[in-house]
Amino acid sequence: MMIFSTSLTAEKTRRIFMVFFVLASLLPFLLIIFVIFQYVLPLLAPDQINSLREIFAYSLMAALLIPLLSFFLMSRWIGSLEALTEDVKSKSAQIYKEEKEFKEENEILTLIRYFDAIFQTATDHLAEQKHLKELLSSLIAVAYDLTAELDFDRLFPLIIGKVTEAMSAERTSLYIIDWERHELWTKVAEQVEQIRLPLGKGISGRVAESGEMLNVADAWELPYFDRTFDREHQFRTRSVLCMPIKNHVGEKIGILQVINKKGKERFDSEDEIFLKALTSQVGIALENSLLIEELLLSFNSSIRTLSAMVDARHPLTAGHSQRVTDYSLLIAREMGLSKDEVETLKYAAILHDIGKIGIRDAILLKNGQFTPEERAEMNTHPVKTKAILDKFHFPKGMQEVPDIAVHHHEKVNGQGYPDGLTGDQLPLGSKIMTVADVFDALTSRRDYPKYASGETLNGDPMPLPMAISILKKEAGTHFDPDVVAAFLSCLPQALLLYRGDHFPPEYVDDMIRSLAPDLLP
Ligand SMILES: [Fe+2]
Ligand SMILES: [Fe+2]
The missing domain is CATH 1.20.58 (Methane Monooxygenase Hydroxylase; Chain G, domain 1)
Structure with a gap:
């Protein structure tokens, strides 16, 4: 246009x-x-x-x-x-x-x-x-x-391993707060002893007291940082992220500390968020585990009380079940039993004579030899033990406790009671308990005479060399030879456990000195 x-x-x-x-x-x-x-x-x-x-x-x-x-x-x-x-x-x-x-x-x-x-x-x-x-x-x-693992001893290293990996850290420390002793404690892998630190000292102690998270690029710049660990282990602690672990009601129960972020100068805000999420999971797992530990402690103390009540019925059998348990556990560890097998044996040993609760005082407390009828009644105690233990609800994996306990008077040659089972038919736990039970009976005072090499002794503890010779002599007939060998290997430790308590030092020192002189104080 x-x-x-x-x-x-x-x-x-x-x-x-x-x-x-x-x-x-x-x-x-x-x-x-x-x-x-x-x-x-x-x-x-x-x-x-x-x-x-x-x-x-x-x-x-x-x-x-x-x-x-x-x-x-x-x-x-x-x-x-x-x-x-x-x-x-x-x-x-x-x-x-x-x-x-x-x-x-x-x-x-x-x-x-x-x-x-x-x-x-x-x-x-x-x-x-x-x-x-x-x-x-x-x-x-x-x-x-973490939540799948309820065993505290296994959970502890599991937390450390998982958190170290998830946080890309060089090291992780996990502490439990002991409010009664005003301390923090931790365990180093494979070491039974706990490491304890006073609350309020060092990074972990301060975080435990304040409840506030701490994130530093270089721990050595903190005046209260303890460099002892670094010096002893040729380690250099640089970046540290430390947080309190809380339970479901917000109470501080532990401290989680990750050290030296890999590939970075320090832990950043994302690490803080992630560790916070991790600590809440760790808190749940720890609380569950500690709760179970508490329940187990309560269960164990109930069982020990029950067992002690039976032993206390006769003044000469006081402490018998606990000693049999301790000797049995030493043998079990010497023979390399699994943790579950050891736990099962522990309950079977502590309760092995609980059937004596059904034996009349006239027989149980009789001073002297039994008549055949009295012996027959006394020999019913293992079956009574099984009848009582069958009514117990044992933790998962420990259902064999009654079967192991019932056979503590069996002999490998089939001459024992109540079932006359032979060595290959007997559970290993029962064969271990048999050695421990007889050893304690021989080395404790009894109100019936003891017999050795055709001679009649009094009811006093049998001299140790004599008791040991009986164990050796009857290996293969009464006892399983492998169990006897294992017991003899850990005999110094067994004697040391009750030296100065059940055993006077003069009773055991020569034997300990001849087998393991370094163990004597
Ligand atoms: Fe018994
Ligand atoms: Fe016994």
């Missing part, structure tokens, strides 16, 4: 120009004609007038031709000018268009940059989500492993 109206204006201008040009060109000639007709012709002769007319006609023609020719030439010139103008306009339009396109291209670039930024942000978010997913998976896996 704009181009059309521009062309129309140009055409009109050209016509106006043409009219004015012709008129301007003719005006001098018309003036000359007017002067000639008015002033010259009246003065001339007729033949001169004709000649003048011819000159005038030729001049007029020339005068007409010149404007036309000029007009033609001017038109061409104006055409060129218009073409040039159009060209300039066209070029201008092109430049404008290019500029516009350039601007548009610039906007596209900006748009691309925006998209690139959005894409980068989305990629970052995806990477972050992936990382968070990995952390969450790791947390769930750790939580699952």
